[in-house]
Amino acid sequence: MLNSRxxxxxxxxxxxxxxxxxxxxxxxxxxxxSARTRERVERAMAELGFVRNESARQLRAGTSRTLAYVMLDGTNPFFHDVAQGIELAAEDADLSLFICNSNSRAEREEAHLDRLLQQRVQGILITPVNSEAPYLYDLTRRGVPLVIVDRRRDDESCCSVAVDDVHGGRVAIEHLVEQGHARVAFIGGPESIGQVRERLQGAREVWAELGLPADDLIFLPTDALTVAEGRSAGERLAGLPARRRPTAAFCANDLLALGLLQQGIGAGLRVPDDLAIVGFDDIEFAAAAAVPLTSVRQPRQELGRAAAQLVLDEATNPDHEHQQLFFTPELVARASSRAR
Amino acid sequence: MLNSRxxxxxxxxxxxxxxxxxxxxxxxxxxxxSARTRERVERAMAELGFVRNESARQLRAGTSRTLAYVMLDGTNPFFHDVAQGIELAAEDADLSLFICNSNSRAEREEAHLDRLLQQRVQGILITPVNSEAPYLYDLTRRGVPLVIVDRRRDDESCCSVAVDDVHGGRVAIEHLVEQGHARVAFIGGPESIGQVRERLQGAREVWAELGLPADDLIFLPTDALTVAEGRSAGERLAGLPARRRPTAAFCANDLLALGLLQQGIGAGLRVPDDLAIVGFDDIEFAAAAAVPLTSVRQPRQELGRAAAQLVLDEATNPDHEHQQLFFTPELVARASSRAR
DNA sequence: CTACGTTTGTGAAACATTTCAACCCCACGA
DNA sequence: TCGTGGGGTTGAAATGTTTCACAAACGTAG
Structure with missing residues (x-):
């Protein structure tokens, strides 16, 4: 009060x-x-309301106490769950977490990374717009610990944590076939997203293995993984001639599935009787949907936690080796795909 | 590479x-x-890959380039939208934003604030567990710019940005009465949350003004503002004797409304014919629900943006005066309350 | 040619902390 | 008594910037 400084x-x-x-x-x-002086000092700190200046600490010590996560899309709850996992791990290590959001724009992403570099964060976790972007390679060259989350790189030039999307596609289709479906739509896109490709690949693989005709697995491409695109896919589905119309849809993520569900219910479809739906991610709202959504669950928090541990290892362990972690997703069956 | 430092x-x-x-x-x-030397320096920077050390800058300059937002509940998309608004304003001011999540726990909240103090952030935005917590007053005493978001304080001891919840309650009920409902449930709680009280108050006010019998506005308390609580409220609703059973429900937030909707649809109710539903917040998923949800929209991004501007004013303008900003929410009518 | 103003560049101090060699003091053993 | 060891404390150096008073260089007007 009196003494402003x-x-x-x-x-x-x-x-x-x-x-x-x-x-x-x-x-x-x-x-x-000694106990006596320590106590004296602590009392003085309390009386003065002393708060350690982190910048000075960091400058001298040369090491910051923060991690950063650059998320891809703040409107998708999936990434917030990943962030939550990272946060927990960071808390355990007594670190702060900087959360940034690139909104799927490479230019924002790069700006964030620049900032983070200036802050000298201990390590960076990122779900990148493009895992091959040159500025990401720069980071590694600079020696900044880096982990790619929910994406992968072909070469193994940094740590990554991802989910076996091919497997995810497989279990979704296996489940639908078990429920008696013989004509199924795969809804998702754009194909430039690796995940979409792999989920589709898994679906096709198992469809072929089960001896079903390729034509009966119908690919309905979308422009994005959003609720709105899900709705529009639903309209296209309804437009198909009855004998071609699938009895079930597997969506590349839950937002699409929710959009599809909404469109379907609005159009008077009964789910799952007229159309069964399976999503991907198992976000909170999947279970909360009007017809609770069957979904392929990714261990979202685990993903974040594991990524944080990798980045910490890279930051502290001198003989760290890059690892590509792989989680296996599992199907959570709910009403939207109940047996017919 | 060669030179590690x-x-x-x-x-x-x-x-x-x-x-x-x-x-x-x-x-x-x-x-x-001069242009010549500037260019020479810039080239040298590029060649060496120089990145300014923010800690040193901050230490010397005495001022950081970051704002912080401590959100109340990371599982509620509402707060992420607010954060997005703050982020945009921060970006305009060329500042970074630290996002923390207290998960509704005062102890986490305090820990975050302590960290932020050490970082010497320029200002703190917070949706607090309790706006009267002593450690919040400490911040003001320390001279840290502080804005309370989506809550208020009775005294005007700091800036705040909130929404007129009484009004929000009023428009929701007015709408339902216009649609012909004469027996309505208010679902929400706990009452310790100011917002819940005020939305209920607005509802009761207008109910009385319209000359409707107080008994026909039924208060169904919940333990939290979550989807699960919404479901359980739905069960209680179904348990009411038919002649007491309301034809419409006004929920204190969208998560409750979604839970209620899910439970209702699962139990075979037709929405809005058997039960009309109005939520509050108008989160993304409200419009995406099976039956698109009528909701009272808060200007979520605007809220964040305005809060950021206030905190910046407090941080930079020597004769700043605390302000209590008030936004007026508006009803967004959708299918869940269509005229009967 | 001098005095002066303007433009451009310099160097040292300051910021708040951590770290580490050095120092003091005391107890203890020889 | 002296020497030794060790617990406790000190003081100064170092960290990478920014800032500011000042110096150098260079025109230009008188």
Missing amino acids: TPSVKDVAAAAGVSLGTVSNVMNRPEVV | TPSVKDVAAAAGVSLGTVSNVMNRPEVV
């Missing part, structure tokens, strides 16, 4: 009648200072 | 054959340095 170690030292080195010791290695 | 201004200065003060000038006031 915020107190520094020097002020604390003066107030406690010790040297400033001792104050630092109280904070960083309390065991070397 | 990341280059500093000093290295750049040496490489460009100028003093380090000049390098600083190139970054901070390019107009005072």
Whole structure:
């Protein structure tokens, strides 16, 4: 109040009648200072309302206490769950987490990374717009610990944490076939997204293995993985001639599935009787949908947690080796695909 | 690569054959340095891959370039939309945004604030667990710019940005009465949340003004504002004797409304014919629900943006005065409350 | 040719912390 | 008594910027 400047170690030292080195010791290695002086210093800190200046600490120590996650799409709850997992791991390691959102724009992504570099964050987790972007390789060259989340790189030039999307596609289709469906739509796109390709690939693989005619697995491409695109896919589905119309749809993510569900119910379809639906991700709202949504669950928090552990290993362990972690997704069956 | 240490201004200065003060000038006031040397310095920076050390900058300059938002509940998309608004304003002011999540736990909240204080952030935006918490008052006393978002304080001891919840309650009920409903449930809780109280108050006010019997506005309390609680409220609703059973429900937020909708549809109710539903917040998923949800829209991004502007004013304008901003929410009518 | 103003560049101080070699003091063993 | 060891504390250096008073260079007017 009276003294506007915020107190520094020097002020604390003066107030406690010790040297400033001792104050630092109280904070960083309390065991070397005698109980009596430690207490005195702590009292002085409390009285002055001392708060350690993190910039100065970081400048001298050379190491920051923050991690960063650059997420791809803030409107998709999936990424917030991943972030939550990272946050938990960061908390355990006594680190702060910077969350940025690129909104799927490479230019925002690059701006964020630049900022983070200036902050000298300990490590960066990212779900990139494009995992091959040159500025991502620059990071590695600079020695910044980097983990790619929910995407992969073909070469193994950095750590990554992802989910076996081919397998995810397989279990979704296996489930639908088990439920008696013989004509199924795959809804998703654009194909430039690796995940979409792989989920489709898994679907096709198992469809062929089961000896079903390729024509009866209908690919309905979309322009994005959003609720609106799901609705529009639903309209296209309804437009198909009855004998071609699938009895079930497997959507590349839950947002699409929710859009499809909404469009279907609005058009008077009964789900799952007229149309069974399976989504992907198992976001919170999947279970909360009007007809609870069957979905392929990704271990979202686990994904984040594991990624954080990898980045920490890279940051602290001198003989760290890059790893490509792979989680296996599993099907969560709910009403939207109940047996016919 | 070869030289592991990341280059500093000093290295750049040496490489460009100028003093380090000049390098600083190139970054901070390019107009005072001649075109020739500026270019030389810039080339040296690029060659060395120089990245300014933000801690050092901050230490010397005494001011950080970050804002922080401590959100209340990461599982509610509402807060992410608010954060998005803040982010946009921060971007305009060339600031970074730290996003923290207290998960409705005061202890996490306090830990986050402590961190942020150490980082010397320029200002803090927060949707607090409790706007009267003593540690929030401490912040103000310390002179940290603070804005309370989506909550208020009775005294006007800091800036806040909120929505007129009483009005929101009024328009929701007016709408339902217009649609011909004469027995309506208010679903929400706990009452310790100011918003819940005020939305209920608005509902009761207008109900009385319209001359409807108080008994026909039924208060169904919940333990939280979640989808699960919405479902359970739906069960309680179904348990009411038919002549007491309301024909419409006004939920204190969209998550409750979605839960209620799910339970209702599952139990075979037709929405809106058997039960009309109005939510609050108008989150993305409201429009995407099986029956698109009528909701009272809060200007979520605007809320964040305005809050950011207030905090910046407090941080930079010496004769800043605390303001309590108030937005007026508006009803967005959709299928879940279509005329009967 | 001098005095002066303007433009451009310099160098040292300052910011708040951590770290580390050095120092003091005291107890203890010889 | 002296020497030794060790617990506790100190003081100064170092971290990478920014800022600011000042110096150098260069025109230009008188």
